Amino acid sequence: MKKKIIIFCLSVLFIPIEFTVAKEKFLSLKKNKVYVRYGPSFDSPIKYVYKKVNLPVKQIDKKENWRRIVDLDNNSGWIHWRMLKKPNSIIILKNKVLFKKPTNYSKPLARLEKGRLLRVKECEENWCYVTTDDYSGWIKTNDVWGSIK
Secondary structure: HHHHHHHHHHHHHHHHHHHHHHOOOOEEEEEEEEEEEEEOOOOOOOOEOOOOOOEEEEEEEOOOOOEEEOOOOOEEEEEEHHEOOOOOOOEEEEOEEEEEEOOOOEEEEEEOOOOOEEEOOOOOOEEEEEOOOOEEEEEEOOOOOEOOO
């Protein structure tokens, strides 16, 4: 009986820690217009507005239904969880070549400029099949900002 009580007490001690610690993870914006606030409340003033659906952001903290995020340019603020979704996009940090197949020996389809937003469809080892406004193909996954999982 003592063993059960000790195990219960220890598990109760660790539960609040699990729920209060936010894991850093990548997410994407769900809408074309997302308000970023100074604090985790609808009463907090708006800091700035994102106007790009699928933009990747990194969650660095959370409080109830709010997520503190940081973007590629290190801007941070609070966004309500309903405006975020699972990661589905990346931003390339260097110019890249888009290939027809996941190999360097495949036919090149396009040259993509640094800073371009790409939607990730699937990944294999160090290659991802991505789409952009005009093109679809495979890129190497080095030098990207966002999640490829």
